[in-house]
Amino acid sequence: MTHTEIYKPDQVRTIRYQRPHLRPENDVQKDAQKVIQLVAERCSLDLDVLLGNIRTQRVAQVRWVAMHLLNQLLHMSLPAIGKALNRHHTSVMVGLRRVDAQIVADAVYAERLAEVKSRNAESAARYFSKNARDWDQIRSHHIAEQAVEQQLLELIGTQHFGSLLDVGTGTGRMLQLFQDSYTDGVGIDSSLDMLAVARANLDASGTSHAQVRFGDIFNLPVARNSFDVAVVHQVLHFLDDPARAVRKTAQALRPGGRLLIIDFSPHHLEFLRDENAHRRLGFSDELMSEWIEDAGLDLRSVTHLAPENPDGNALTVSIWLAQDPRMLMANDLMADDLISSTSLSPMEKV
Structure with missing residues (x-):
């Protein structure tokens, strides 16, 4: 059973951005090789470990060294390097994919990369085996996940957008679900075990334009105003301060960006709480609407998905779609100015 309420009649618009100018491919590859070599020498890291960290996006383990090496190579201050990386996020992502392609083309690197992926897959299988019973128990109380995912696809629509942020990515399912809709995807999770699961799933599904990173939802390792769509899927009920998590995620959205929150309606x-570490037993529309407004977003729609045959232990899945109003407000002002400039005065009409 599905119930959807549309809060505003205007169609949700997706804002597309022109990519910044990219440096020549050879320069990107040469610089990347130099940085990788210097990081390995400075950290005395085994190449397998370093390659695994880079390819599996465990950036936190080498970030501070890489920043200082860039400081030496480019003769720029650390704050200036940080600002440049944030400002040119898209071009950096494209450059990383080019480096990835070169690494895979090398036979030795490709063999070692295959070993890293194999270890990730084995780790993911062990973690799934250990936790599958708990997940199956929760799934048995709510509507099939396929129905939820179909609703999410309908809410986002078919128009392609630039970047997707999946906060609390877990298994990486949202990155896979929307893989045909975005250009670059980033998943954040604070569990190394879940990141191993996500990486294995992304590799298996061929989702090469997405990456996952270790990070805290309250201190996201991403730049502000840098994502077109953000997803928080079944995460908030684990948190002591979910309102703050909504605000932090909203800060990562570009003007006009959209936020999808998927969680449970209030239940008993x-x-x-005891068996699955849930801190909150669902969220009401009123409470979520308040948090979304406090985060500076507009609530666009609310959808409730109840089980086919609900009983006393049934869980209703709720989907809240919100949007950053900044670009929409600017468009409305421009439209008003255009109307005013083309309107005839009473004297002119005569």
Whole structure:
């Protein structure tokens, strides 16, 4: 059973941005090789470890060294380097993909990369085996995930957008679900075990234009105003301060960017607190609307998905779609100015 309420009649618009000018491919590859070599020498890291960290996006383990090496190579201050990386996020992502392609083309690197992926897959399988029973128990109380995912695809629409942020990515499912809709995807999670699962799933599905990173939802390792769509899927009920998580995620959105929050409606399944570490037993529309407004976003729609045959232990899945109003407000002002400039005065009409 599906119930959707549309809060505003105007169609949700996706803002597309022109990519910044990219440096020549040879320069990108040469600089990348130099940085990788210097990082390995400075950290005395085994090449397998370093390659695994880079390819699996465990950036936190080498970030501070890489920043200082860029400081030496480019003769720029650390704050200036940080600002440049944030400002040219898209071109950096494209450059990383080019480096990835060169690494894979090298037979030795490709063999070692295959070993890293194999270890990730084995780790993911062990973690799934250990936790599958708990997940299956929760799934048995709510509507099929396929129905939820179909609703998410309908809400986002078919128009392509630039970048997707998946906060609390878990298995990486949202990155896979929307893989045909975005150009670059980033998933954040604070569990190394779940990141191993996500990486294995992305590799298996061929989702090469997405990456996952270790990070804290309250201190996201991404730049502000840098994503077209952000997703928080079944995460907030684990948090002590979900309102703050909504605000932090909203800060990562570009003007006109959209936020999808998927979680449970209010329920009374107390066992989820003790057995599954749930801090909140669902969220009301009123409370979520307040948090979204406090984050500076406009609530666009609310959808409730109830199980086919609900019982006393049924969980209703709720989907809240919000949008950053900044670009929309600017467009409305421009439209008003255009109307004013083309309107005839009473004297002219005569």
